[in-house]
Structure formats: structure tokens, C-alpha cells
Amino acid sequence: MASRTADQYISFGSGDAFPRILPDLTAEAAVALTTWRSETLQYASRPGLTALRETIAEIMANDGADMSPSEVQVVNGAKHGLELVCRMLLSPGDTVVVTAPTYFTAIPVFRNCGAGFVEVGRDREGMDVEELEATLARLARTGAGLPSLIYEVPDFYNPTGITMSRRRREALVALAERYSIPIVEDSPYRQIRFTDHCEPLLKSLSPKHVILLGTFAKMVAPGLRIGWVAASSDLLEQMAQAKSDGGTCPLTQRIVVEFCRRGRLPEQVSRMRECYREHRDRMVTALRRELPEVRTDVPDGGYYLWLSLPPGVNADDLERCAEGRGVGILSGSRFFAGLHAPPTNRPAPTSFLRLAYSFAAPDEIDEGVGRLAAAMRHLAS
Amino acid sequence: MASRTADQYISFGSGDAFPRILPDLTAEAAVALTTWRSETLQYASRPGLTALRETIAEIMANDGADMSPSEVQVVNGAKHGLELVCRMLLSPGDTVVVTAPTYFTAIPVFRNCGAGFVEVGRDREGMDVEELEATLARLARTGAGLPSLIYEVPDFYNPTGITMSRRRREALVALAERYSIPIVEDSPYRQIRFTDHCEPLLKSLSPKHVILLGTFAKMVAPGLRIGWVAASSDLLEQMAQAKSDGGTCPLTQRIVVEFCRRGRLPEQVSRMRECYREHRDRMVTALRRELPEVRTDVPDGGYYLWLSLPPGVNADDLERCAEGRGVGILSGSRFFAGLHAPPTNRPAPTSFLRLAYSFAAPDEIDEGVGRLAAAMRHLAS
Numbered sequence: 165m166a167s168r169t170a171d172q173y174i175s176f177g178s179g180d181a182f183p184r185i186l187p188d189l190t191a192e193a194a195v196a197l198t199t200w201r202s203e204t205l206q207y208a209s210r211p212g213l214t215a216l217r218e219t220i221a222e223i224m225a226n227d228g229a230d231m232s233p234s235e236v237q238v239v240n241g242a243k244h245g246l247e248l249v250c251r252m253l254l255s256p257g258d259t260v261v262v263t264a265p266t267y268f269t270a271i272p273v274f275r276n277c278g279a280g281f282v283e284v285g286r287d288r289e290g291m292d293v294e295e296l297e298a299t300l301a302r303l304a305r306t307g308a309g310l311p312s313l314i315y316e317v318p319d320f321y322n323p324t325g326i327t328m329s330r331r332r333r334e335a336l337v338a339l340a341e342r343y344s345i346p347i348v349e350d351s352p353y354r355q356i357r358f359t360d361h362c363e364p365l366l367k368s369l370s371p372k373h374v375i376l377l378g379t380f381a382k383m384v385a386p387g388l389r390i391g392w393v394a395a396s397s398d399l400l401e402q403m404a405q406a407k408s409d410g411g412t413c414p415l416t417q418r419i420v421v422e423f424c425r426r427g428r429l430p431e432q433v434s435r436m437r438e439c440y441r442e443h444r445d446r447m448v449t450a451l452r453r454e455l456p457e458v459r460t461d462v463p464d465g466g467y468y469l470w471l472s473l474p475p476g477v478n479a480d481d482l483e484r485c486a487e488g489r490g491v492g493i494l495s496g497s498r499f500f501a502g503l504h505a506p507p508t509n510r511p512a513p514t515s516f517l518r519l520a521y522s523f524a525a526p527d528e529i530d531e532g533v534g535r536l537a538a539a540m541r542h543l544a545s
Numbered sequence: 546m547a548s549r550t551a552d553q554y555i556s557f558g559s560g561d562a563f564p565r566i567l568p569d570l571t572a573e574a575a576v577a578l579t580t581w582r583s584e585t586l587q588y589a590s591r592p593g594l595t596a597l598r599e600t601i602a603e604i605m606a607n608d609g610a611d612m613s614p615s616e617v618q619v620v621n622g623a624k625h626g627l628e629l630v631c632r633m634l635l636s637p638g639d640t641v642v643v644t645a646p647t648y649f650t651a652i653p654v655f656r657n658c659g660a661g662f663v664e665v666g667r668d669r670e671g672m673d674v675e676e677l678e679a680t681l682a683r684l685a686r687t688g689a690g691l692p693s694l695i696y697e698v699p700d701f702y703n704p705t706g707i708t709m710s711r712r713r714r715e716a717l718v719a720l721a722e723r724y725s726i727p728i729v730e731d732s733p734y735r736q737i738r739f740t741d742h743c744e745p746l747l748k749s750l751s752p753k754h755v756i757l758l759g760t761f762a763k764m765v766a767p768g769l770r771i772g773w774v775a776a777s778s779d780l781l782e783q784m785a786q787a788k789s790d791g792g793t794c795p796l797t798q799r800i801v802v803e804f805c806r807r808g809r810l811p812e813q814v815s816r817m818r819e820c821y822r823e824h825r826d827r828m829v830t831a832l833r834r835e836l837p838e839v840r841t842d843v844p845d846g847g848y849y850l851w852l853s854l855p856p857g858v859n860a861d862d863l864e865r866c867a868e869g870r871g872v873g874i875l876s877g878s879r880f881f882a883g884l885h886a887p888p889t890n891r892p893a894p895t896s897f898l899r900l901a902y903s904f905a906a907p908d909e910i911d912e913g914v915g916r917l918a919a920a921m922r923h924l925a926s
Contacts, residue, residue: 183583193574202564205766240621240794276787385586389794406657413621413770413794 174532177492179322179467180523185439186385187432192422196415204418208411210404212238212392215421220378220392223429227354228368229376229394237400238412242352242379242391246270248403249313249348249375249393250277258312263291265470265499265516267322267350270315274501281501282311288461290328291316293335300343313346318366320353320466323499323518327464330363337370350377355433357465358441367394375399380420382467383433388416440467443521443529450533455540467522470496472515477543479514482536485543491535494518555913558873560703560848561904566820567766568813573803577796585799589792591785593619593773596802601759601773604810608735609749610757610775618781619793623733623760623772627651629784630729630756630774631658634694642695644672646851646880646897648703648731651696655882662882663692669842671709672697674716681724694727699747701734701847704880704899708845711744718751731758736814738846739822748775756780761801763848764814769797821848824902824910831914836921848903851877853896858924860895863917866924872916875899 196204203213211217217233224231239245254260256278262270263286274281282299285292296314303310316336318328328336340347349366367376379391390412393400423429447469448462459472473479479495486493496516524532577585584594592598598614605612620626635641637659643651644667655662663680666673677695684691697717699709709717721728730747748757760772771793774781804810828850829843840853854860860876867874877897905913 178588180588181586183587186582186586188578188582189586190575190578193578194571197569197571197574201567201569203768205562205567205570205768206564207559207561207762207767272786381588386588387584387586387795405653413797414768415797416794 171490172528173490173492174528174535175492175523176519176521176529176532176536177494178523179520181382181386182439182443182522182525184525185436186387187423187428189385189419189423192419192426193415195422196418200418204415206414208414208417210237210407210411211400212236212412213414213417213421216390216417217392219421219424220394223424224367224376224378224394227365229365229371231371231394234397235394235400237393237395237403237407238417239391239393239407240389240412241381241386242350242377243269243273244389245377245391245393246348246350247273247276248406249377249395249399250274250279251406252399252402253313253346254279255312259309261296261311261314261345262501263316263321264502265323265496266315266501267317268494268498270350271501274315279312283500283502286321286324286326288326290318290321290326290332291336293332293339296336297339300339300345304343310343311345313348314340315348315350316366317350317353318363319351320356320463320468322353322466323468323494323496323516324470325461325463325466325468327363333363333366333369337366337373341370341373347374348377349374352377352379352382353466355383356436356440356467358437358444359464361464372396383429383436384420384423388420389413390416390420437465440465440522442526443524444469446526446529447519447521447533450530454533454537467520469519469521471517471519473517473540475515477515477540479517481543482517482539486536486539489535489539491532491539493536552871553909554871554873555909555916556873556904557900557902557913557917558875559904560901562763562767563820563824563903563906565906566817568804568809570766570800570804573800573807574796576803577799581799585796587795589795589798591788591792592781593617593793594795594798594802597771597798598773600802600805601775604805605748605757605759605775608746610746610752612752612775615778616775616781618774618776618784618788619798620772620774620788621770621793622762622767623731623758624650624654625770626758626772626774627729627731628654628657629787630758630776630780631655631660631694632787633780633783634727635660636693639693640690642677642692642726643882644697644702645883646704646877647696647882648698649875649879651731652882655696660693664881664883667702667705667707669707670713671699671702671707672713672717674713674720677717678720681720681726685724691724692726694729695721696729696731697747698731698734699744700732701737701844701849703734703847704849704875704877704897705851706842706844706847706849707851708744714744714747714750718747718754722751722754728755729758730755733758733760733763734847736764737817737821737848739818739825740845742845753777764810764817765801765804769801770794771797771801818846821846821903823907824905825850827907827910828900828902828914831911835914835918848901850900850902852898852900854898854921856896858896858921860898862924863898863920867917867920870916870920872913872920874917 254277497512500512635658757775878893881893
């Protein structure tokens with residue numbers, strides 16, 4: 165295998181799916197394109213197919229969040245959902261609570277709405293809710309204007325892999341309710357867990373205050389571009405008006421419905437869990453072997469490792485150097501919303517790296533970590 | 546057949562495809578989901594699949610508009626493309642040139658960007674370019690600020706069905722070039738023509754000044770949600786950043802590529818032309834028989850008839866009354882951007898109707914026109 169991977173670019177950069185775990189959807193597509201042709205090839209309704217909204221409501225109910233299909237809006241992936249929610253809730257000059265670091269692809273979505281950031285810290289229990297409480301109290305006291313929403317990825321955070329503790333979840337929703345600030349719970353990795361343990365959805369703790377973004381990208385396949393927003397029917401009705409694509413693709417919606425109706429979802433999720441646990445273990449082992457000076461927590465799910473680099477190694481330099489050696493990684497500096505932006509204007513930390521273990525095959529993970537180690541030695545020399 | 550349609554709701558409202566003309570795409574989907582699985586079920590690149598962009602560039606070149614695949618951005622339908630273009634070119638307070646009437650679904654897209662309207666008239670040759678010229682000269686003279694874009698549907702206008710003459714096309718692009726105002730050419734119906742005659746694309750007359758919105762919705766199937774924007778690579782690069790869904794669904798993109806590679810597009814387009822010509826003829830004949838007091842031009846393509854009602858019949862009332870009798874139509878008042886909006890604040894005309902002949906079957910067209918005639922007699926009595 166070494167000869168296959170030797171010349172090949174290895175990506176630990178983006179959270180793509182492992183190609184060999186992608187399911188065979190030909191039977192679902194054939195049914196969708198014959199039995200359901202006049203639905204799947206026609207314009208679709210804006211809220212999404214009723215059958216899919218029912219399926220999603222059932223998935224949510226099984227996860228502790230009871231809701232009706234009318235509280236589900238189908239969107240073109242969770243990020244599209246985030247953008248629609250932001251367009252409903254944010255005006256230029258508003259602020260959004262994010263942690264430092266935060267999911268880097270969300271940052272430009274908030275910025276495009278003209279929003280600024282209130283950054284709070286995070287530790288091994290997730291968002292530092294006490295710090296947020298102090299910040300909100302200060303903002304209320306000074307009349308500086310409260311944030312318009314709180315953005316959080318409670319399960320297997322992207323990029324740190326950390327899951328928010330139950331205690332913190334309860335404190336966060338209580339705080340948000342007290343200040344009447346909606347929480348956007350973005351939880352794409354929730355089902356990709358490697359242990360039986362599972363904390364409650366924020367949405368189940370505070371059904372009215374939490375807007376949940378869900379997706380089939382990690383459970384079935386990213387390419388289907390099917391996600392959802394779970395929120396009040398009122399907000400969803402406004403959102404549907406702003407959904408300029410009209411309806412989300414009815415063909416891929418129906419493929420998901422068929423996939424779930426055939427009972428394939430649990431088996432696929434369990435294959436995904438097994439696959440990505442193996443990838444995680446392989447990467448952690450390789451890092452301990454090749455880069456013992458790097459520290460990382462071992463996440464219980466998701467796609468990512470968050471590495472703390474030893475003093476003197478700059479993550480931005482390492483990203484470039486590793487790229488030159490054929491391994492794609494992301495400098496942690498990309499994950500700080502306040503980077504070079506008012507009011508803090510401080511540079512983002514350059515002592516972290518995010519590695520995705522999802523896409524590369526196990527033997528590529530070994531090879532890629534070896535290249536990363538070589539890049540680090542080169543920089544340190 | 547009369548008994549089948551007697552109790553059934555008949556829709557002349559939206560421009561849905563005729564269900565029986567939708568193609569069988571199962572073979573294309575099977576190839577897309579097997580041979581191309583690691584592409585079609587993975588995250589896609591933002592500009593779109595290279596193979597699809599090449600296919601689109603070829604379609605455009607065959608239509609007289611030479612371009613490279615790098616000047617093509619794949620989007621989730623033409624309306625999504627319009628929204629992305631507007632987000633690039635419009636700021637709150639800007640204005641957009643539209644004709645009265647204009648494509649009603651575009652109106653909220655412009656409004657959501659905070660834009661106002663400069664309305665110009667249209668006749669049987671399309672947009673009244675002389676009127677636009679006088680308006681632009683006045684705006685330039687008074688320093689009132691020029692419009693930021695000109696929106697036009699030159700082929701088989703929605704709603705009027707009228708195609709812009711060559712003379713007008715040349716005058717429009719010359720005027721837009723003179724004032725440096727980009728033109729958005731929205732042309733979904735261009736291939737659905739019932740004669741051999743065809744005017745040049747605005748894009749072919751002024752490649753640098755015209756942004757073209759194209760779609761496979763009318764040529765293949767709306768449900769695929771595959772459209773494109775043809776513009777300069779610079780504008781497209783900015784647009785790709787704002788495309789919050791990441792890439793458009795790679796599965797439906799690949800299905801379109803396979804469909805075109807198998808050479809099925811010309812045959813499908815010619816089936817569509819034949820089908821909708823038959824629908825148009827059926828509706829025109831039924832209207833002449835049942836509603837001789839109504840005037841309409843007979844369009845050479847597209848999906849719609851634009852009806853002028855006799856004096857004393859209010860189109861808004863007729864829409865409601867027809868709905869109650871089981872036939873869906875749209876009052877022409879929906880198609881005027883200036884409706885109840887500053888600065889004109891005048892009510893929209895209520896003497897027009899738009900009928901779509903695309904979706905209903907020929908026997909339903911007869912039945913639906915009969916119901917419309919009954920509704921009109923009821924209102925007049």
C-alpha cells in the first residue's frame with residue numbers, strides 16, 4: 165500500500181466522507197425516478213416533502229426532541245439552513261455569540277449578514293457558560309445591546325471534538341431563556357459517536373428557544389445536500405419565503421425517504437461509527453508514535469482532532485509546509501471569528517491544528533501523519 | 546376523460562412541467578451512483594462539476610455565446626442564480642430596471658436586497674428601450690443615481706409570452722454599454738420554441754456586459770434543481786464565496802452530464818416543443834371558443850398566455866372566483882413590481898391574467914377554460 169500512497173496527496177483538511185463508506189443508493193434512486201417521477205422531477209414545495217418532514221420529525225423524536233413535521237423545514241444542507249436562519253434573525257450591526265475556536269465555515273455566513281461576534285472561551289465541558297453569563301450581564305448593564313443569537317455545536321465540536329456536558333447544556337439554555345436569546349444548535353456529528361453515552365439535545369431541553377440544524381450529510385452522504393431546520397412554524401414560514409431556490413431538490417429528498425423507509429439508516433450509521441472510530445484510533449496512534457510532543461484530546465465522536473503544537477511551531481507555517489509535502493491540514497487560526505476583526509483586532513492563536521480523520525484511508529493516515537511529522541521537524545530545524 | 550377531470554383541480558397557475566413529458570433518468574442515475582459514487586455522494590466543488598460546466602459552455606456556444614467553462618457557475622436553479630447575482634450587484638437603496646409587467650418571482654428577490662424599481666413599458670417587440678433611454682438620460686441629468694442592473698427575459702417573456710425583437714436587443718445592449726449597467730438575461734424558455742426562428746442571445750451581442758441565467762428546468766426537468774450563471778470569471782469567483790450551500794448537488798449535476806453525453810438532450814427538447822405547442826394550441830382554441838371577448842397574443846414558445854380582460858372584469862376577483870370553481874390562474878396584478886410601492890404607489894392593473902398551459906393535460910385545458918368562462922360569466926352577471 166505504501167507505493168500507492170507515496171506519491172498521492174493526502175487530505176486531513178476538509179471533513180469529507182470516507183469514499184468507501186458511501187452507501188449504494190441505486191435502488192432508492194430507481195424508485196424515486198419511476199414510482200415518484202411526477203414528484204421528483206417537478207418543482208417541489210418550499211417546506212420540503214411531507215414524507216421527509218415526517219421522517220425527520222421521527223428521527224428527532226427518537227433523539228428526545230418531540231416536534232411536528234410542520235416544525236421542520238428541509239434545506240440544501242445544514243449550512244444553507246444556517247444562512248436562512250441568520251437572514252431571519254440578524255441585521256447589520258448585530259452580534260452573535262460563538263466560542264473561540266468556532267466552526268470556521270460559519271464565520272463568513274454571520275459576517276455576510278453584517279454581524280459581529282461576542283467570543284467566549286471553551287474547555288473540556290464545552291462553551292464556558294459562566295463567562296457568557298458575565299458578558300451578557302455586562303452588556304445588559306452598559307446598555308450595549310445583547311447578542312441576537314448564540315451559535316453552538318454541542319456534539320463533537322468542530323474543530324475541537326469536545327462534547328458539551330449536560331451541566332453546561334442546562335446552564336446554557338437557562339441563560340438563553342433568561343435573556344431571550346435564541347440558540348442555534350448545529351449538530352451534524354451527533355450520530356457519529358464511538359461510545360453509547362449521549363448528552364441531551366439542547367433542542368430537547370428548550371424546545372421553543374433552540375433552533376436545530378440537522379443534516380443527512382454525515383449519516384448518509386454529503387452529496388445529497390439534504391439538511392433541515394427544526395424551529396417554530398412561524399419562523400419557518402418566514403424562512404420559506406426567503407428560500408430563493410424555491411424547493412430543495414425533490415429527487416434527493418425522496419432518495420432519503422426511501423433509504424429510511426427501507427430501514428437502512430441504523431445500519432448505515434453503525435457502519436459510519438465503526439469506520440470513523442477506526443480512523444480516529446489510527447490517527448491517534450500515529451500521532452503518538454510520530455509526534456509525541458503534540459497534545460490532543462481523544463474525541464468520542466465526529467471527524468476531527470484538535471492538536472496543540474509545541475512552543476515555537478507556527479501552525480500557519482506548518483499548514484503551508486505540510487501542503488508542500490503532500491498533506492492537507494488546517495491551521496487552527498482559521499477557527500477564530502475575532503481574527504483581525506474589530507473590536508479585539510488581535511491575531512488568532514497559531515498554536516493549534518485541526519486534522520480530519522474522516523476522508524483518508526487508514527494507511528493514508530499513517531503516511532500523512534509521517535509527512536506532517538517531517539514537515540514539523542523541517543520547520544523546527 | 547371528462548369524468549376524470551370533472552372533480553379535479555386544474556392548475557393554470559404555476560409553470561410546472563407536464564408530468565408525462567418528464568424523462569426517464571434511471572439509467573443516468575444508476576451510472577451516477579455507481580461509476581461516479583465517490584463524486585456524486587461527496588461534497589462538491591463550488592463552481593460545479595467540470596464536466597457539467599464544459600457541457601453548459603458547449604450548449605451556450607451552440608447558441609452563439611462563446612465562453613469558457615470558467616465563465617460558468619452551476620447553481621440550484623436559475624432563481625438561485627438570480628439571488629446570487631443580486632447579492633453581488635445590489636446594495637440597499639439601489640434600483641433595478643424591470644418592465645411592467647415582469648416575472649413576479651423575481652420581484653421579492655430584488656426587494657430582499659433592499660432594491661427599488663425603475664419600471665419601463667413593453668410592447669410586442671419587448672422592452673421599450675426608447676423609454677428606458679429617456680429615463681436613464683433624465684436620471685443622469687438630475688444626478689438621481691443610475692440603476693444597478695437591468696433585468697430582462699428576452700425569450701417568451703414570463704408573463705406575456707413576447708419575444709424581444711433583434712432591433713430592440715441591439716438597442717438595449719448598446720444603451721447598457723453606454724451607461725455601464727450590467728444586464729441580467731434570464732432565459733429559461735429559450736429552447737421551448739414552436740418555430741424555427743430565433744433571435745440572438747443578449748449574451749452573444751455583448752458577452753462582457755450581460756450576465757446570463759440558464760437552467761435545465763425547462764429542457765430536462767425542474768426537480769433536478771440545476772441552473773447556471775454565465776458571467777466573467779471575476780464575478781463568479783466572488784459569487785462562489787457567497788454560495789452558502791457549498792457546492793450544488795453533485796448527483797443531479799452528474800445525471801445532467803450523463804443525459805447530455807448520451808445525446809438525449811436534443812430529442813427531449815424536441816419532445817418538449819411538440820408537447821407544449823399542442824398545449825398552447827389547445828388553450829388558444831378553447832379561449833377563442835369559450836371566451837371570445839378576451840384578447841391574447843399567441844406566443845411562439847414558452848409556457849404562458851397573457852390575457853386582456855374585457856372592461857368591468859377585475860382579475861383579482863376572477864382569480865378568487867376561478868379558484869372556487871377548481872381552476873388555478875394568476876391575476877396579472879402580481880406581475881407589476883411597482884405595485885403599492887414607493888415612489889409610484891399606484892395600484893397594479895387588474896385587467897390581465899396569466900395562464901400557464903404547461904402543466905395541465907389537453908383535456909384538462911378544455912375543462913379548465915370552461916370553468917374560467919363560467920367564473921367570468923358569474924362575475925359579470
